[in-house]
Amino acid sequence: xxxxxxxxxxxxxxxxxxxxxxxxxxxxxxxxxxxxxxxxxxxxxxxxxxxxxxxxxxxxxxxxxxxxxxxxxxxxxxxxxxxxxxxxxxxxxxxxxxxxxxxxxxxxxxxxxxxxxxxxxxxxxxxxxxxxxxxxxxxxxxxxxxxxxxxxxxxxxxxxxxxxxxxxxxxxxxxxxxxxxxxxxxxxxxxxxxxxxxxxxxxxxxxxxxxxxxxxxxxxxxxxxxxxxxxxxxxxxxxxxxxxxxxxxxxxxxxxxxxxxxxxxxxxxxxxxxxxxxx
Amino acid sequence: xxxxxxxxxxxxxxxxxxxxxxxxxxxxxxxxxxxxxxxxxxxxxxxxxxxxxxxxxxxxxxxxxxxxxxxxxxxxxxxxxxxxxxxxxxxxxxxxxxxxxxxxxxxxxxxxxxxxxxxxxxxxxxxxxxxxxxxxxxxxxxxxxxxxxxxxxxxxxxxxxxxxxxxxxxxxxxxxxxxxxxxxxxxxxxxxxxxxxxxxxxxxxxxxxxxxxxxxxxxxxxxxxxxxxxxxxxxxxxxxxxxxxxxxxxxxxxxxxxxxxxxxxxxxxxxxxxxxxxxxxxxxxxxxxxxxxxxxxxxxxxxxxxxxxxxxxxxxxxxxxxxxxxxxxxxxxxxxxxxxxxxxxxxxxxxxxxxxxxxxxxxxxxxxxxxxxxxxxx
Numbered sequence: 022x023x024x025x026x027x028x029x030x031x032x033x034x035x036x037x038x039x040x041x042x043x044x045x046x047x048x049x050x051x052x053x054x055x056x057x058x059x060x061x062x063x064x065x066x067x068x069x070x071x072x073x074x075x076x077x078x079x080x081x082x083x084x085x086x087x088x089x090x091x092x093x094x095x096x097x098x099x100x101x102x103x104x105x106x107x108x109x110x111x112x113x114x115x116x117x118x119x120x121x122x123x124x125x126x127x128x129x130x131x132x133x134x135x136x137x138x139x140x141x142x143x144x145x146x147x148x149x150x151x152x153x154x155x156x157x158x159x160x161x162x163x164x165x166x167x168x169x170x171x172x173x174x175x176x177x178x179x180x181x182x183x184x185x186x187x188x189x190x191x192x193x194x195x196x197x198x199x200x201x202x203x204x205x206x207x208x209x210x211x212x213x214x215x216x217x218x219x220x221x222x223x224x225x226x227x228x229x230x231x232x233x234x235x236x237x238x239x240x241x242x243x244x245x246x247x248x249x250x251x252x253x254x255x256x257x258x259x260x261x262x263x264x265x266x267x268x269x270x271x272x273x274x275x276x277x278x279x280x281x282x283x284x285x286x287x288x289x290x291x292x293x294x295x296x297x298x299x300x
Numbered sequence: 301x302x303x304x305x306x307x308x309x310x311x312x313x314x315x316x317x318x319x320x321x322x323x324x325x326x327x328x329x330x331x332x333x334x335x336x337x338x339x340x341x342x343x344x345x346x347x348x349x350x351x352x353x354x355x356x357x358x359x360x361x362x363x364x365x366x367x368x369x370x371x372x373x374x375x376x377x378x379x380x381x382x383x384x385x386x387x388x389x390x391x392x393x394x395x396x397x398x399x400x401x402x403x404x405x406x407x408x409x410x411x412x413x414x415x416x417x418x419x420x421x422x423x424x425x426x427x428x429x430x431x432x433x434x435x436x437x438x439x440x441x442x443x444x445x446x447x448x449x450x451x452x453x454x455x456x457x458x459x460x461x462x463x464x465x466x467x468x469x470x471x472x473x474x475x476x477x478x479x480x481x482x483x484x485x486x487x488x489x490x491x492x493x494x495x496x497x498x499x500x501x502x503x504x505x506x507x508x509x510x511x512x513x514x515x516x517x518x519x520x521x522x523x524x525x526x527x528x529x530x531x532x533x534x535x536x537x538x539x540x541x542x543x544x545x546x547x548x549x550x551x552x553x554x555x556x557x558x559x560x561x562x563x564x565x566x567x568x569x570x571x572x573x574x575x576x577x578x579x580x581x582x583x584x585x586x587x588x589x590x591x592x593x594x595x596x597x598x599x600x601x602x603x604x605x606x607x608x609x610x611x612x613x614x615x616x617x618x619x620x621x622x623x624x625x626x627x628x629x630x631x632x633x634x635x636x637x638x639x640x641x642x643x644x645x646x647x648x649x650x651x652x653x654x655x656x657x658x659x660x661x662x663x664x665x666x667x668x669x670x671x672x673x674x675x676x677x678x
Contacts, residue, residue, distance in 0.1 A: 073533065123535035131533070137526035139654065140519075148523045151516050152535025158544060161515040162508065170516065213535050 024051045025084075026217050026249045027072070027127075032081035034064070034071050034273075041067040043273035045081070049217070054243060054250040056260045058284075059270035060293055065253045066132055068270070069221055073129050074119040082115075085127060085217070090117050124152050128215035130206045132222045132253075138195035142186055142205055145194050146177045149212035177212065183245065184208040184238075200231050204238070211246060218242075220252040224259050232256055236263050261285065269293065306659040318496075325493045336563075337607050338600075339484075339498045343559045345599035346502040348583040349509050349592050350552035355581075356590035356654075357513055358545040359525030360441070361449045363577050365553050367456025368429045370572035372554025373561040374463055375425030377478045378471065380418060380562070383407045385480040389473060396470035418485040422501070422558040429554030430547045432459075437543040456577060464569035477568025484562050498559050505552050510592055512548065521545050525590075586643060588650030593657035598650070610635055 025048050032045040041064040049055045057065050071078050074091060083091040092115040123129075137145050150173045156166030164170070181187045184204055189197060194205060203223055210218060223239070224232045236259050243250050254260045260267060261281040269277040269284060271293040277284050284290055324331050324338075347365060354362050383403050386395050406417070440451045463472045472478070484497040492500055512518050520541050523531040532538050561567050579602075587598025613632040617624045626634075643651070655661070 075529075118537070119529075119532045120535045120537045123533060129533055131530065135527050135530035135533075137523050137530065139526060140522060144519060144522075147516075148519045148531075148536075149534045151520045151523075154516050156516070158512070158515075158517050161517050162512045164511070164515070166516075173516070209534065 025049065026051050026086060027251065028084040029068075029072065030082045030084070032068070032071060032083065033079045034067050034076060035079040040273050042071065042078075042270075045268075045270075045273075045275060047268060049249055049251055051249055052243075052247075053265040054239070054252070054263050056264040056267045057251070057253050057270060058255070058257075058260055058267060062272075063270040064273040065270055066221060069129065069219055069253060073127060073219065074117045074122040077114070077116055085122070085125060088125070089115050090122055090125065091115055120152065123213055123215075126214070126216040127219065128210035128213045128217070129219035130203075130210050130221055130223060132225065134202050134206055136194040136202060136206060136209070138193070140194060141190065142192050142194055142197065143177060143181065143190040145205060145209050146180055146212045147173060149209045150177060152213050180208055180212055184211070184242070199226060200235075203227070203235070207238075207242070211242065215248065217249045217251060220250065220254075222253050222255060224254060224256045227256075229258075232259050235259065239263055302660065309659050321496050321499060322493075325495045328495060333608065335495055337604055339495070339563055340607070341600040341603040342499045342502040343556050343563060344580065344583060344603055345596045346505050346556040346559070347553050347580050348587065348595035348599050349506050350549045350556070351580050352584050352587075352589065352592060352595045353509055353513065353521075353552075354545055354549040355584060356588075357518065357525060358521040358542060359528075360542060360545065361445055362452040362546070362549075363449045363574075363581065364452030364456040364550075365580050366572040366574065366576040367452075367459040368433065368550040368553040369557030369560060369576065370456075370459055370463060370567075370569065371429040371432060372422070372425035372557030373567050373572065374472055374478070375428050375554075376418075376421045376558030377481045377561045377567055379403075379406075379421035379424060380482050381478065381480055382482065389478060389480050390470070392476055393469035393474065399471060415485070415489070418482070418562070419501075422555055425558045426551045426555040429557075430551040433547045433550035434543060437546045441539065441542045441546060453574065453577070456572070457574065460569050460572050463572075472569075475569065477566060477570075478561075479566030481561050481565050481567070483565060484559075498563065501559060502556070505555060506592065506596065509548075509552060513592065517541070517544065582640070584650075586640070586650055588647075588652035588654060590654035591650065591652040591656055594650055594652030594655075597652065597657075601651075605639065606632075606636055 027047065027049040029045050029047045032042060032047075033040065034042040043064075045068055047055070047057075057068065059065055067076070070076050071091065072083050078091055078093045080093060082089055082093075092113055094114070137148060140148070154161070154166075154169065154173075156169055160166050161170075178187065178190070181190055184207065186201065186205060186208060189201065194202065197205060207218075207220070207223065220239070224235050227235060239250060239252075240263060242248060252260075252264075264281055267278065267281055267284045268275055269287070269290050271289075276289045276293055277287040279287070321338075324335055328335060347369060351362075351365050354360050378399065381389055381403075383400075386400060386403070389395075407414075409417075436455060440448065440455065443451055462468065464475045466474050468474060484494045486492060486494045487497050487500060513521070520531070520536045523534065523536055524538060524541055528538060557572075560571075564571070583598040583602050584595055585598075586602055587594030587596070610632040613627060613635050614629050615627065617627040647653075
């Protein structure tokens, strides 16, 4: 395991002529909070989608707990545009659908909240437990798995208590306030018992106080669920506060990486965020 | 306490329904119409619920129900037509010798087998449809929403065309259809008379579907309906669960199709045209997409109003010596359509929406009314 939970090697994602993610190399050590930041359209969410199996990368490899979960090599017309140094290194194609990757222990949330809106808070979390079910369809129908079912329900109740949504368990997910919906989405991701949690802009649309609470919440769940966290974020306060390491993307390229302090003073980052002074 | 009250109420109402059925069975001479409408409703309720499993709970808009019903109906019918009637049924083209040999062999089996044989035939028909669904599903379930609807509609038409094609004359009797299909069998050695059998079979099947919907797998179906991308990100395999739902829905549709064959006693490929699917879709929509009890209720209401309550519109009517215009054969369907429009306009999401029937809601409504009255008084 050597301490690295997730590693991407030369990860490139190209849509037609647009290179959304260009040669991304990330290493996320066990138990760390790593952040991916960058201006709008820098390719952060695309990177997430490639890592979680939503897209097949144009080039490169995603390694999760020493297991290759996604790998591709540049082919056909993509080859002409992509000129990464190691472009001939990868010869296989490994494709995994998002559900398989989730079952391997990588859970994610979405930038625009994607809850099961018409279902209750409790059901939202309970459904996420389905991916660990052992009973087959028939035995579930005839309730031969009632012990398992009961455990699932108890664990769900417990989890809701941990994230502070226990008293809202019967509410419809869409009726929750925005901040709670974010929290529920994280709870739902936690219900799949992941070892790596990917958060896509968890603080989007939150006020400073809520953001502060969220920072504490992320730290708490990281410790209590023994997680590694990888997050995309725009709120600099949050990122600087909780991250151990930051990667900065701009136009798909990694322009800086390092500890919060290093990144903050990096001229390339300042340029990307604030623009260049006209001389 | 409330739970036990609800259970008692449910058992009592089921008992009352069963008692009515047994009473109808005793007085079946005068109630032929009512019995046949209720039987048809029960069969359609099962198809509607199985369609709802796919359309309402898994969010796959499929219109292939009639096709799978025809698979079940034909398989059951071919298995059940008595050997001595075979020549009469296949009078034009003769029957495939293999099928005849199989049927002769089956008819020689002991009586205990003969008593369960109709149910075995139903299940074989349903399994056959499930196998077809699992093969077709691989291709069809890649499609989404409207495209899936069109593909399944086409599939159901293909099945219908196949059944009426001259190449299958020896098996399906081509365009002549099959008749002399035995009526419903009795169950449990006569404890359940033949008239009540379709109700029992439908009830058992609907119960199974409800149990599935309430299990973890049913919740996964609903997750797919709510948000496919999120469901997949939660580790739910879309393909596996979609085909599961598709296969099960086809299985029960075909089973209902088999019962429809027993109910109608004679079937032809035309019976299973697109209109049949639309009839069932109508029931599902009227009842509420995503509500099992809504589908059952819808099946009884739609069938009864179509075949029975509105019948008098078809007869010429004379009021005080004035011959009311428009009261002619077919006028009932006009009224029926107008009623449908009104129901859909008033109940935008069907009679039940996505809710299920519950005693608590009924009692809750009474309480709410009482409170309101008190509030008005003070």
